[in-house]
Amino acid sequence: MKALPRLCMVLATAGILGLFLFPMWKIILYAPQYPTGVQMNIWINKIDGTEPGTLQNVNILNHYVGMKYIEPDAIPELKYFPMVILVMAGLGLLAAAINKKSLYLTWLIIMVLLSILGFYDFYLWEYDYGHNLSDTAPIKIPGASFQPPLIGTKEILNFTAVSLPHIGGYLAGAGIFFSFLAYWFRRKQ
């Protein structure tokens, strides 16, 4: 099984490229009027939902408490994150070609760091949407924040907000794990 590390590294690359095929994260809002939930999908390069009008509907709900409109065009990360992933995919394939354990480890460490940064960035956006409220909001609740959970479930006024990875997120996670396997198997050889 001489090719095993290489195979793992190719799978790692395929895993993170899955971010272009599936959303990486989902936020679902449940309320009595929304029994099946309003599900927003966050992709590496866009934000949409399970219905064509989801984003508009979330924005309509948000505007009552003065939250900013979620406008994908105004989120620069959606522009440069895809570049970063493409570069990492290229580097992943390069590492597989060279087949050195140090390269696999380096790729793994960079991806883990990028993921942490990504989560931190996601948290900052959530914090901003949840706290940076308009002075002229129709509904003001002193001390309340509308920040959705980073991961898990949280009650926000009449809504239950659920934040969880989507398929793309799981694939990327699996990709990172495969880069670890590539490193591990290469070290054993």
Add this chain to the structure above:
Amino acid sequence: MKTKMSFLSWSLSAATLILLAGMFAGCGGNQGKAGPSAVSGDAASAVYVPPGQYDEFYAFMSGGFSGQVGVYGLPSGRLLRVIPVFAVDAEKGYGFNEETKPMLETSFGFVPWDDAHHPELSQTNGETDGRYLFINGNNTPRIARIDLTTFETAEIIEIPNSGGNHSSPFTTENTEYVVAGTRFGVPYPQKDVAINTYAENFKGVLSFISVNKEDGDMDVAFQVLLPAFDYDLAHSGKGDSHGWTFFTTYNTELKHTLLEVGASQHDKDYIAAVNWKLAEKYIAEGKFKEIPANYRDNSYSDETHMATSKKVDKVRVLLPEDCPGLVYFLPTPKSPHGVDVDPTGEYIVASGKLSADLTVHSFKKMLAAIENQAFETTISGIPVLKYEDVVAGVVKEPGLGPLHTEFDGKGNAYTTFFISSEVVKWKVGTWEVLDRAPTFYSVGHLMIPGGDSKKPQGKYLVALNKITKDRYLPTGPELTQSAQLYDITGDKMKMLLDFPTVGEPHYAQGISADRIVPNSKKFFPLEENKHPYRALGEKEARVERSGKDVHIYMTTIRSHFAPDNIEGVKVGDRVYFHVTNLEQDWDVPHGFAVQGANNAELLIMPGQTETLVWYPKNEGVIPFYCTDFCSALHQEMQGYVRVSAANANTPLVWSLGEPEPEQ
């Protein structure tokens, strides 16, 4: 004259006495009539649909003189929606907004009311398919097609050369055609003649309306010119009898006055059996006459969200004397009302409403009789078959005043009896009466989901009652009509529920909810909106003036109009509010009402554009607002139009929100 009148009143009184005697006899015969309730113990749980749960069936009941269709859930009897069809409906702006006015155009101009009688679901292979619901307008002859993805009227076609479209619409097995038949003999084509020249100048016409397989579009394919009988009801064949449509007739006496006596003299009237497949052949061979006509075909588009009214100026007519084999008359006692074909297509049940018995004809025997050419006589070139040659059996003395029959798919038939006020269950083939159940009161038609199709879903039966008298809390002189629900899964019919209806339900159709629910639209995608006056975002909201016409391109989204402040409108203008609902979520319509509007409100579904015309009459500042509770800030969803004098110089301006203060 005096002697004549008293003779008439005498015979009327005699007729009444006979009927009354019959009613008492009927009561005596009804052992099951057990007091005003007649409901057994577990009925409540049988109709209980817990909050939040769906009913198993949709029931579509005609509104009769309300001109609408009521949509109910079964078994709960909950009213889900009233679909405006032939009558204007201020609640929904139907017939009041500019988009739907053309739906009610006819050759007589705008006709904002009709008498809606018989709903009929579209069928594929003889089974209800949940695509469309058709219904006839009786007064100004029309047929409407309702789209069951939106529960909106999609098309209304006028029937030319007809008077009283009663025997309609009754589909064929694959919805090739829906039919229409004139209930009144009328001059053909209409002309100014003495009424007492009825026998020579009047005609009865049957119409076959083709339904486009892809989009449901209806056209008058052809008409068949027949004697001026009154054509009462119809049903198309199925299975072996597919290709034929059967119409009942009364007034074969050709009377034009005091029909209740004059048209009740013949012991037998006829069922007209029309071979429409042969008609198609004759049409293809060019054996029709194209005659001038004047009627409307009105269609509504879910893309432009507008109706258009098309004028049609000719119609194809087939004359039986030129088309042998096209029509046969089956003698049938007496003034038959319903004509109902059993699920196999073999038996044709005729409810002779003045007959003591129920007559059932055999399709096979009919074909054999035609084959043998043993005709009793011919009327206007139409062969009359012999009664004995076509009759399959008779249900003996089942009740009084039989009107209409449906089937449960298990070999049983259920017939309503108006005078004895009951539903009678009998066995197809042996003609024996199996059970009878009282109705409260005076049942007209009945409905079993799929009960007039090849595949009845024989779980429930709904009786549609004309009279309710003491059944509900009184509401002054005018009382509701009612529907009564029976469980028909057992040997005996079991009454479960009765509930009030919208208008007078002449007939109904039922269908499994799962044939409709998956296709039910939630909203109209904005990107598909092709309304010429749409505004697909607040950036497109604007006001334009051309002469005295002011077009306001307005949008709605929770919870504001754009624009909501408009100035520069003048007394004497004609103002069009073109309101586009920008919402793209289920169940978020917005309403629009402006003070002093002489029409109604708008009720705009998500993604739709609707237009209200408004004539400002006095100077001032006029409020408008949202009428459908849309959101927590619905009550704030309002705005103003400033109206200036006709000769004022107020500039045309519009806005939403105050300008940002300069820093």
